[in-house]
Amino acid sequence: MPREIPDPPNTEEVLRASEARLHEAQAVGRMGDWELDRDTGAMSWSPQLFRLFERSSAQGTPDLNEALGYYSLESVEHTRAAFWEAIDLGARQELEQSVLLPSGAQRYHATTIVPVRDLRGRVYKLYGTTQDITERKLAEQELRRKTFEIEDLYQNAPCGYYSLDADGMIIRVNDTLLRWLGYEREEIVGHMRAFELFSPASRALFGQVFRTFKRTGVLRNMDIELLRKDGSSMQVLLSSTAILDAQGRFVASRTVLSDNTDRKRLELERAAHATRLAELSRHMVDVQENERRKFAAELHDHTSPNLAALQLTLANLARALPAPVLSELEPLLDDAQALLLDTTTGIRDICTNLRPATLDYAGLIPAVQDYAQQFGLRTGITVHLDTTHFNMQLPSNVQSLLFRITQEALTNCAKHARARNVRIHLENGDSRLLMAVADDGIGFDPHQLGESGTTPGLGLITMKERAEFAGGTFALKSDPQTGTEIRVSFNLQAGEFRKHPRGARSFAHEATTSAGPA
Missing domain, CATH: 3.30.450.20 (PAS domain)
Structure with a gap:
């Protein structure tokens, strides 16, 4: 059988379908097209164009002047000039406009104007498209605003x-x-x-x-x-x-x-204040030591002769008494002699604690040795003093500092450590002076200092402050199983310390042996 040949498509149907697709495309792209007759001024608009301008089709198509009324003041003259330039010069025009709609909304349009010439080359008609570009314009404005903000932030x-x-x-x-x-x-x-x-x-x-x-x-x-x-x-x-x-x-x-100018200035000011504070602190320590020395000397000078005279008087009195009277008063005289001896010993201990004379005339190591021997007799704790690697003569303020730290460390040991031995180690090298005091007592957890239910550790605070006031560093190590050790160290700066002319061991070698009770 011969194949059936379909009827050719109806031209009007094809045209309508094509027009429908065009309208759908314009609706999706928010675009409309228009024509303008030069001689009559009449315009034709596509349905989408009415929607873009919020104009009812019942109002009919506006002429050019009425259409220009939709544009904002800054766009009217620009748009009018573009239309006349297209007509007079026959040049294609593209422009963007700001539109004020009847609803009060402001939109942005992009219009393309295309001139059409007759056979003689005269422009007799314009046609073109108008598209709503509001979203793009707003995005561009936001982008420009952000770009300006970023640039302003960078520049200023x-x-x-x-x-x-x-x-x-x-x-x-x-x-x-x-x-x-x-x-x-x-x-x-x-x-x-x-x-x-x-x-x-x-x-x-x-x-x-x-x-x-x-x-x-x-x-x-x-x-x-x-x-x-x-x-x-x-x-x-x-x-x-x-x-x-x-x-x-x-x-x-x-x-x-x-x-960084202000921070540098503040750092310099802070450093100057810290230096001044350190100077005042050192001066305060020096004043305190001088007052201790003065008070100890005055106490010794005023009491020692009188106590010695009183002891001699009691002895003379005992010899002068008749035997029967002496036999009766001897217990009282013995009590008086014992009380006098205890008073003499107590005053001597007070003077030593205030400022041992040995520290001034013999130096640090003999002073520490004497104090350690007295401490051992008083507490039963054996003190070992090691100066094997020490050969420097120290400034008087550093000697006072190290003696006071030793004194405080031994006092803490007697109060809290339950130790049997204490080791005091003193050494110097080319760049460092070190003193360490370590005991074999019960120790403690340093992190618990200052917590509720614990002692505040004022002795440790005092030692730390003394060391730092003098420009040194203070370190503490303690463990309940191994005891406690404190370390005080100084950086040796040129001219600040010097080796002892005789060598420290010339007057202190005995200190390397046990300083505790026999």
């Missing part, structure tokens, strides 16, 4: 920014840094390397750091000194991160500089 941030290329050339700089330095952008960008902005003292350091930075990609909080155009300097804190390409090669830096 309270810190300086710059970027360097791999050669250290400045390729970008913000307004804040320009104001700090007093330069114009044209003087710096592309014309100066970063090291030229730094003071001579900082340039060598920056050169070393920049080479390392290009490898590591990170630089944090480097103190550096900028040099302004007028020659004055400015302290800044510099931090930077690197921009790398896909192969990990250095491309540029992102660098931020914070004004």
Whole structure:
């Protein structure tokens, strides 16, 4: 059978289908088309165009002047001029407009105007399209706003920014840094390397750091000194991160500089205050030691002769009494002699605690040895003094300090440690002076000091403050199983300490043996 040949499509149906697709496309794209007859001024609008302008089809198609009434004042003349230019010059026009709709909404349109010429070349008709581009315009405005904010933040941030290329050339700089330095952008960008902005003292350091930075990609909080155009300097804190390409090669830096002037000034002021406080503290300690020395001397000078005379008087009195009377009064005289001896010993101990005379005329080690012997007799704790590696003569204030710390450490040991032995070690090297006092007592947990239910450790605090006032360091180590050790150390600075001319062992070698009771 022969194949049936379908009827050709109806031209009108094809046209309607095509027109429907066009209208659907215009609705999706929020676009309408129009035509304008030059001679009559009549316009034709597509249905979508009515919707774009919120105009009812019952109102009919407006002419050009009425259509221009939808545009904002800043767009009317621009649009009118574009229409006349298309007619007079026959040139295609593209423009964007701001539209005020009857609902009060403001929208943005993009209009394309295409001139149509007759056979003689005269423009007799215009046609074109108008599309709603409000979303795009608002997105562009938001993008411009954010871009402006970011640029404003970069240019006017309270810190300086710059970027360097791999050669250290400045390729970008913000307004804040320009104001700090007093330069114009044209003087710096592309014309100066970063090291030229730094003071001579900082340039060598920056050169070393920049080479390392290009490898590591990170630089944090480097103190550096900028040099302004007028020659004055400015302290800044510099931090930077690197921009790398896909192969990990250095491309540029992102660098931020914070004004460090106030912090540096405060640091200098704080250092000056700390120095002054240390001087006052040392002076206070010196005054205290002098008062202790004075009081001990006065106490000894006023009481010793009288106590000795009283002891001699009691002895003479005993010899002068008749035997029967002496036999009756002898118990009272013995009590008086014992009380006198106890008073003499007590005053001697008080003077030693206040300021042992040995410390002034013989030095630290004999004073510690004497005190350790008395401490051992009084407490039953054996004290070992080791000065094998010590050969320095110390300033009097340091001797006083170390003696007081030893005194406080032994007192703490007697009160709390339940120790049987204490070892005092004193040594010096080329750069350090060290004293350590360690016991074999019950120890404690240093982290619990000051907590509820524990003693406040005032003795430890006193020792720490004494050491730090004199410029030394204080360290504490304690464990319930191994006992307690304190270490006081000083950095030996040129001229501050000197070796003893006779050698410390010439007067202290006996101190290396046990100083406890036999």
